[in-house]
Amino acid sequence: MDLNLNRADYLQVGVTSQKTMKLLPASKHRATQKVVIGDQDGVVMCFGVKKGEAVAVFKTLPGQKIARLELGGVLNTPQEKIFIATGSEIRGFTKRGKQFLSFETNLTESIKAMHISGSDLFLSASYIYNHYCDCKDQHYYLSGDKINDIICFPVERLPRITPVLACQDRVLRVLQGSDLMYEVEVPGPPTVLALYNGNGGDSGEDLLFGTSDGKLGLIQITTSNPIHKWEIRNEKKRGGILCIDSFDIMGDGVKELLVGRDDGMVEVYSFDNANEPVLRFDQTLSESITSIQGGCVGKDGYDEIVVSTYSGWVTGLTTEPVHKESGPGEELKINQEMQNKISSLRSELEHLQYKVLQEREKYQQSSQSSKAKSAVPSFSVNDKFILNKDDASYSLILEVQTAIDNVLIQSDVPIDLLDVDKNSAVVSFSSCDSESNDNFLLATYRCQANTTRLELKIRSIEGQYGTLQAYVTPRIQPKTCQVHQYQIKPLSLHQRTHFIDHDRPMNTLTLTGQFSFAEVHSWVVFCLPEVPEKPPSGEGVTFYFQNTFLDTQLESTYRKGEGVFKSDNISTISILKDVLSKEATKRKINLNISYEINEVSVKHTLKLIHPKLEYQLLLAKKVQLIDALKELQVHEGNTDFLIPEYRCILEEADHLQEEYKKQPAHLERLYG
């Protein structure tokens, strides 16, 4: 069965955060649902759709940015109370817009994630988790790394309260009370959690997770251990997952999986007989999908997927057919509605334009006076700088609420900018005089009209570190630009992992000296990505890393006065030694450095590199031959005269070329 969905835009609010839009349950006598959305201006808006037009039910006054929006209510009744998290405060509204709750938590940081179940409230700030029951503090937990999302299994189905935290260091932390029950490692930094089928599946313990590198998976969290059910790898290199919902959009009685990604991709997965997910539908909406939910909003009887995007659009992907296929009379009516909508918008625009002109003049006049000041309008930039494991390169994603005019990329370390298919901006590299101005890369990206999202790919070299700066200029008046800085760390190609192979021959670097735990931690943060900025609690800590490019590993164990770094790659150790001693000298700390070089490790690392190098060389050679062989094929008419090896190359030509294209300059990089 084919799924055909048509796009309908309802309205636009301010910039939205992740998971800030919900559909209120339908009331008894009306089938269409109302949408409630909170934006970063602090406005909560509830609206329904009447005849294709959005009609507001209520709208609150602007305030602090809304980080989350959830629905709640007494268990086993319709969940129609609206809860928002803004700053360190939780507010509750009825579906009519009356505020009934304002709960100032004692958290010092602002709330990042929220889950509500009956009278239980689960909150998390960056590192802290808190559980409240009837606004009374119950439990508390300090996580080792940033918490991205939080969820709790339905208490009405399970006899216990089991909250799960999605943490940036690639683990899900399953809690019981204030204590950690166990950790589950997932393939990427998890960004979103959702209950399977909306209720935890058959067992009530099935949990869906989405990661920032675009992977999706299902895990059953039992009391003793996790059971991995399935996992979808991100083969098509799509964006990170921001929201998940379960809804029966195909009308076959089984709930499908709805997924929204940060590159604007909306996907629908259905399940086959073996309960494995199969992609049924995808559509791209050009900007981050911040929330997604299935329901019925636009028209009675037609289900739809409602999504909200980063710049605040609420859009429905509805099963209702486009007006061309409906009856002739109806088409006219819809057109009429559309026309009304357009003309009302036009008049509104005219009015606004006039007002803007006036203000602009005032602004111009003010620039004549000597006392006046001119402030830069602020705009929000949604940015992401992540390491891709597959090709050992960094992705820089910039998203602005309005169209981007141009982006200037400046770097004080040598890096390569790679071409990304998705990005249509015209890139131009400028020559740089590196000695005097510390510029190793200056490039401008001039964007095409209506580009709100720009994706860049960057390849760094381990051992060379510095900062990458992006100056983003959007198309708004008065023209301004914003700088964003990204650190390129000395061991930039390393990635956090939780298990390493302890049998490999290791080189050891040992540091001893008069330094505190916080100091040594800050050095590690400086050297390696994906380490939490806050020093972990406890006396000492051990982190494991893996080199995404060469598959070598690094183990770092440190505490006050001592740090031990072990790696099978000797260059990793030498980079660490250089950077650490430099950092220590900067702070005038005397370090005793001692190494233990394992000669076997060099051979071991070379052995790791060798098959890769050989494979790449062979691939390059084969790809080089393809064209010539094809020519022979055309010339001779058949391939019978070729030796089997060449015939094999011809048969696999497309595949080989594809693979070669995927890893540009991989070979040069291996050569170093």
Place this chain on the structure above:
Amino acid sequence: MLLPIFTLKLRHKIIPRMVAVGRYDGTHPCLAAATQAGKVFIHNPHTRSRNFSASRVIQSPLESDVSLLNINQAVSCLTAGVLNPQLGYDALLVGTQTNLLAYDVYNNSDLFYREVADGANAIVLGTLGDISSPLAIIGGNCALQGFDHEGNDLFWTVTGDNVHSLALCDFDGDGKKELLVGSEDFDIRVFKEDEIVAEMTETEIITSLCPMYGSRFGYALSNGTVGVYDKMARYWRIKSKNHAMSIHAFDLNSDGVPELITGWSNGKVDARSDRTGEVIFKDNFPSAIAGVVEGDYRMDGHTQLICCSVDGEIRGYLPGPTDIGGNLMDTSVEQDLLRELSQKKQNLLLELRNYEENTKAESSSPLSEADGNRGIIPANTKLHTALSVNLGSETQAAHAELCISTSNDTIIRAVLIFAEGIFIGESHVVHPSTHNLSSSVCIPVTPPKDVPVDLHLKTFVGYRSSTQFHVFELTRQLPRFSMYALSSPDSSSEPLSYVNFIIAERAQRVVIWLSQNFLLPEDTNIQNAPFQVCFTSLRNGGQLYIKIKPSGEITVNTDDIDLAGDIIQSMASFFAIEDLQVEADFPAYFEELRKVLVKVDEYHSVHQKLSADMADNSNLLRILLVRAEDARLMRDMKTMKNRYMELYDLNKDLLNGYKIRCSNHTELLGNLKAVNQAIQRAGRLRVGKPKTQVITACRDAIRSNNINTLFRIMRVGTASS
């Protein structure tokens, strides 16, 4: 939504830009395209191809309806069309670096096969101006040549640089076609037969040209720009990071006006409105587009748009029905309009809020360091720009300089200059390191060519610790001769070469021209005529003298013939001079040219000698092979071995000979180019009619091999003294 009405997958690669549809038997349209290994394939889906017996055509082993034509040389251009109106069917024309072949596919015979020394980079077929018979016009190294169906050379002229694209278009609306030539020096020239009627300077090599309708034509550049011109005026252009492989005019939405169809290197095909450049249709191929053509490929009376990819995928599109209102995309127009309006509203609201916040900030306390972080600067901050000439120092070469400074203590974080043709990319960035930040920045600019350039500046202004900056946008024009510095006259270094002409203009007007086209210091004060000014080139230190006498006689002394030409052309357009006869003498350049001409003769004779040698050797080769095989049959292994050894040596000789021939040929081509350029340059020293006269006369002189006449023409402008 417009869907392809047919899709074919041929198992042959297609070389970009070399695709043509023709009715080679008079009725059935066939697709011809150049493929690998110096072959051209002809796809004929309508009739089972007869088995050709001749050597040139062979049946493709891969597909039954494809026949292959062996050219045995890399194909450099290809087209199809009516060359001989009496024949009633189309001819296929294939150009290579040395030859042009007109081929009759139906009869499997050559119409003509001509050697073209200048190569054929581009080809176009049609009628030009008043020449009655259709011409196959090829563009090579600086030269244009037109052949009729018998291979007679009816048209010949030169242009500024290597030709990359050609098109025929009724440029001036007189009902006759003019020839548009896009060349490597970024110029589009319009030839009315052999007279240049217009010249447009673009920013990159012009890779494709196509006539749209009337005087409108589309163009594509090698940096990913496509656009539409109407006569001399550019209607629109867009730039993409991909390259436009092929452009074609086709009315896809049935509104009576053709759209510009572009095939891109990333496999995208889009149709853009000729007026606005707005995309009305797009589709994607899995690989780069090789060519976009049109033809009635299904033979049902409707012309289709046919797009071919380099991997041999071919898709045909029928124009959309008229009733869908020109909308070929799948989203509804209203939806898009609504989204656009809403976006506009959102932008205006944002701007409004910006002003509100601004007033809020204003009402707060006086300026402090914290404000600087948020990007608040005094409202009366102004930006000054100044262009000047910097004579350079020991470490830095001389250059033109652009200085930008703010009017107060704010600093310039970075400067982005968007300008075309003077930097490696389209932009140049100056980003001082944090400890070098100041309120002024000087940027060296060295335009490689003497053309006026618009510099679009974006300056980020703020404070040292700011994370948000104000962007000041302004545009400055770099004058045409910015790379020449005013210097004091020194008669001893005055160049011997000169041009001399008379214009009927007052000296003041010449001074105005000077100040607009050169970067003169502000205190320059030029007295009335007669006067003379002296400039030094920042590129090579060459001297330039411009002298004007009260009679209006102007003498320009420079050794650079191109510069002299640029000055004359610039003056002619400034004073609106239509015809200008010029007396010129460039002894050094002429001496060089004389040497080149001698060399050309030498290379020609060497070429002939080598060809003869090669023919001898190949005869010998044949004999040796037969002898060796004889010996083998007679089991005389020793003789056979000797013969084969000889054969091997001979083969080596042949290979060496070939290498010599190759290098000889490239040398020859380079010299021929120099000759063609010399004629072009001599032409550029004149304006209007005298210009055409000079080019024609020079050409005749070269044909008759009369070198002395050639130089006289270049000097005085006419052959007769």
